[in-house]
Amino acid sequence: MKQKQAIFQSHHLNKEANPHYNDYATAVQKVKNILQEQTGLHFKLYQSDMEMDQVFEAAEQMIMQNDSDIVHICSIYDNVSVATFRYTVVENYTVQPSIENNIFYFPKFDVALVKMPIYQSHEDFEENFLFASDDQSLLKFLNYLLEKQRQAMLKGISVFTDTDDGLIKTREKITQQIHREDVLLEENIKTDIFRSIDEFFLKSGAFFREYDIPYKRGILLYGSPGNGKTTLVKSIAGSVAAPTVYWQITENTSSYSIQEVFSTVTKMAPMVLVIEDIESMPDYARSAFLNALDGATSKEGIFLIGTTNYPEKIDPALINRAGRFDRAYEIKQPNDDLRKSYLHNKGLEKFLDMNQMELLVKKTKGLSISQLNEVYMSIALQWHYDQEIQIEKIVDDLLENQRKTKKQDWDLDEENIGRVGF
Template sequence: MAKKQALIKFTTNRNIHPHYYDYATAVQHVKNILKQKIGTELNLYHAGEDVHTLFETMHDMINENDVDVEILSSVYDNVSASTIKFTIEKNYYVIPSISNNVYYFRKYDVAMVRMPIYQNHEDFEEDFIFAKNDESLIRFINEMIAMQRQSMMKGITVFTDTDEGVVRHREKITQQIPREEVLLSEHIKRDIFRAIDEFFLKSGEFFKQYNIPYKRGILLYGNPGNGKTTLVKSIAGSVAAPIVYWQITENTSSYSIQEIFETVTKMAPMILVIEDIESMPDYARSAFLNALDGATSKEGIFLIGTTNYPERIDPALINRAGRFDRAYEIKQPDESLRCLYLEKKGIKQFLDEERFLYLVDKTKGLSIAQLNEVYMSIALQWHYEEPIDIDQIVQDLLENHRRTVKQEWDSDDYVKKVGF
């Protein structure tokens, strides 16, 4: 399409609207920098609301010192152009800021700028993309999305809804959890992993062969501490696909829902995990249901919802086909699972076979997380006192759990025990 003449042109004359002058001055300086540094003028494009993926990919490239992206200049001289980062290894490092720098991708003749805009009524940031032509821009976007998908497969991408919008960060999978270490009843574990494998193996060939829509949704529910998170981590470590972990908060809105589904659709096939799905705010539920029902919004997405309180879930989520196909209860471990877990933890270094079996029986009704605490308490008691009082350890744990659930922290007897 031929480029048309603009009705209003930017000049240094400040008689034009002051807000436009302030805005256009910054943009014009970027255009001048680009022409000066690369020797040609690039066209300005509106970045749109779904451009976050491009900036996330650029952020990864900066972290990895990718030579395909270079900084031509910062925009404002007295606005920071570098950011201090802190790693899980507790090391500090400095990288260029996404904001206030002009980034250029010479391979594509494309530049990207997240620029602070200062006006008298508010300050904000806006994203700009400059490209030689439409074709180079489209090629750039497609390749950046492909790069982002590859990058996301190096860990779990966590989306958190905040009052400033959706915040993203990447978490490395520091410990692979083999499927055999997931403590669930065998038929549930078989069903879930079989569905996962068929979804991601051979590009969903199973779904095409049997004319099944290429999307899947499962809901994991049950008391906390029984392995829902462990199951998700095991799935994440065993599939070659991006994993997005979405944390719903009171700030979840129709806008954040739209942004998240737009992002994950581009990354498909992939897994979207929604933690504590019952906490979806009432005012956002309609938008969420609409996103689940969209014709293409779930294509290629394996959706996993988790909840500790299934009774609080909107019935519309699970009473309509195409939202969640199956619901699995993650129950308290039975005797065989308690025996297996405690044995794997190494509890037999402290107990003979008779006392071990007695402990397994006494811990009936405890969760996996509580069994872990039983192991910790026994190890501490053995380390400092050697004689192990199984009855007292289990009783104290059950009492602590009862008071936590009922929020009964004010009795004099218990205050003396905890030392407050």
């Protein structure tokens, strides 16, 4: 046994077998020496393939927010950048230590993080290193960081987008709360959806336990664009005390990004996962997606909302099997009552009398909520400049513009064809 162990160690540590090991190990040892000098503790190095990126993402958010729980000890390499600057709407430009090439320490847990450049003759790369004084300290830190992430996610909507560079994660603040009464839907659909939401979140899943129902829920919202699917989602996000993740499916969605998304949201449960444009899931990733939906624990505590403008393009396997999506709701174009309610809420009575309002409701039949908003904008502009409102012309112009845009039937002067430019 000792001979086998010696061979194993020799194979991995011998400089001839691994000519660049010393370059790598020297940098790591230097970091451990600095940590010992600063804290008086010995540190062990830990690794996890799936978890490490999420740990460093959370730490970077804390650095950006100047969180007092994380301390900058020092930089590593002298001639490598150690700070980053970024523009924010609130503070304009700010300068902060970058997550790269710096040692960050959490004194409450005796845990340190380092995203360190590794320089070797054949390649340069960055690697994430997680140091802790012992296993228990590490576990306490990871649970703390998980709760920190959850609290941060409650302050807005986390947006995940699949790109050529991988899964990009951003956070958007809810700048304007959309109240439930402002959501324009048929009353029976609206009641059904919000009852499901309330039983899932506001009572901590007691309904599901009482009736022995699996603690997960999936609904699909479908319908033509501009009729309130996104508004409904924003209202849900702002009215529940749970994280909301908004996942944008693209042609870059892969089995890896699917695994990463479900790994993240499972740890954040109970929470809302919104999957936008679900019909856009690439064929090569559908099997991985269906497996994630069917996983024994992948949806536990998750309220899943899928949205699509093209329900006919959805893989039938998504909606024809129990446990994936429990209900599908059509978000229709607003009827007369909903259009009248919307136009009334926009305050059009200050421009129009009762007869004009009735005419406007009649003329806008077939328009979406977003198109009604454009009608309001046109009316306000015409009133502002001309002190008059031509309802029929405004609506007819909008309909004609919509027709041309949809069919790309543009009016072009034949003399100028081929000369369009800036």
